[in-house]
Amino acid sequence: MQIVTTVAALREVIRQWRQTGHSVGFVPTMGNLHAGHIKLVSTAKKQADKVVVSIFVNPTQFGPNEDFASYPRTEQQDQEKLIASGADLLFLPAVTEMYPQAAQTGISVGSLSGLHCGANRPGHFDGVALVVCKLLNMVQPDLLLLGEKDFQQLTLIRQMVADLNIPVAVQGVTTVREDDGLAMSSRNGYLSVEQRQQAPKLYQALCKARDDILAGHDDYRAVAAQQCQNLQQAGFTVDYFSVCRSADLRPASASDANLLILAAAKLGTTRLIDNLYFSKTNN
Template sequence: MSLAIVRTVRDLRNRVDVWRRAGRTIGVVPTMGALHAGHISLVETALARTDHVIVTLFVNPKQFNNPADLAAYPRTEADDAAKLSPLGVDVLFAPDGEEMYGTGFSTSVSVSGVSEGLCGAHRPGHFDGVATVVTKLLLQSGADFAFFGEKDFQQLQVVRRLVSDLNIPVEIIGCPTVREEDGLALSSRNVRLSAEERGIAPRLAKILFTAAERLEAGGPVEAILEASRRALSDAGFDTVEYLELRDSETLRPVERLDRPARLLAAAWLGATRLIDNVPVGAQGILQSGGIT
């Protein structure tokens, strides 16, 4: 089966209609391209769970609050298609900006609560852009299941909330973060790291896992968080935007570890912003796999 590259919503829906009439299940993996092993793990999970898989590729301008970041984001459609072709993906949906938003587009989807704080505080408008494009992709694809990585945990919770609130008939599947052997969470932005920065970057995950272990052992929350922030600065990170413990469902701050939680962080190395998170709470460290 060859990979079909589809550019229009009409063409995508025509294909989906054929699958629907045959009683098939459909999975969608939304991406902005520059595919790496983390994306591929989402695709493989989708292939195992559904009859037909759509991967979307759209660098969404509405979720970038920094024009330079948008301009620098890698665009590698040919390479992405080559990675997907052997896997059995049915369709790569790769619309352009005009197809996605069109002339006079004036609608925005905004999710409060889970979008506030963390990345939401440092990237104004980002999650409105995410929520808007994801809503469109879910409705365009008509998928039964949509697959998102837990690395972007706040984004995952925003998507879950919008699907619940808007009664979109799709099940959101969160998939574990994929890491390099040294613990660095895979990201399309990692290619921007210099050799020196790449050596420092894995310390983000190491510090998070160490903090999670201390929290699991009953250590004081605020003292552990403050020590971890200092550890990131001492490790060579230029700016620590946040390192916080949040409720794993509501993303409200947690002052005492009495429920499942997530330890989330964002920090800069040079011109590259890295984010990561680990579960904390009942079986949190065990489920995450930790770092060896």
């Protein structure tokens, strides 16, 4: 696996690949890699000749009271995992390489940026959109792979790519879970032993809400409110628990067939997100 730290070096490697007709898959990450990230790499390897992975903890998507400084950075272990997974190129830029000067151009994906996580983290998705757009311009891949655990992010990036006519196919990859159902996340490492035992209840709440809806409960606000109450009793501080249309993440009605339940909640200071997609037409 090659490792480059500058945009110029990245583009030179990709230029050489293109000259020999190789297709390129791209997996952007913030490091502290786990099995979910490796699944993105393995999926990319099946569909592209060469796979680029970036590791960059992006400061523009962290709020002033969030965990940018303490976000886990495990570069050596990450490199070992990427070598084992068969990644071809690691792009490992410094902040000064990604943002050599204060950006004068911003990207905001309309109302999507203010929903759900965006309502509780103002500016977060503008930072995500900016850095992903920059990375896509740097790598110019054929295929971009993103995890479905961050479903709002995936939806937002798909919208940005469509709106800006960026020539890349965006593919979501299903969430990888621990044996007890907890969605794998770099932030799971912040959990205490006791909190780690409680954490799977977030996914359990999503499953219970889905089962209630499939059983005929069509008052989605009541379904969500019941699970919020259950999570609060289990020690969570709930940011949101929403039953949405999967297409646009807007509140769902009983006539909608393809649904997504989105949730975010804190255990102590650790913020967990998860979601569950399902279709009423298949049941």
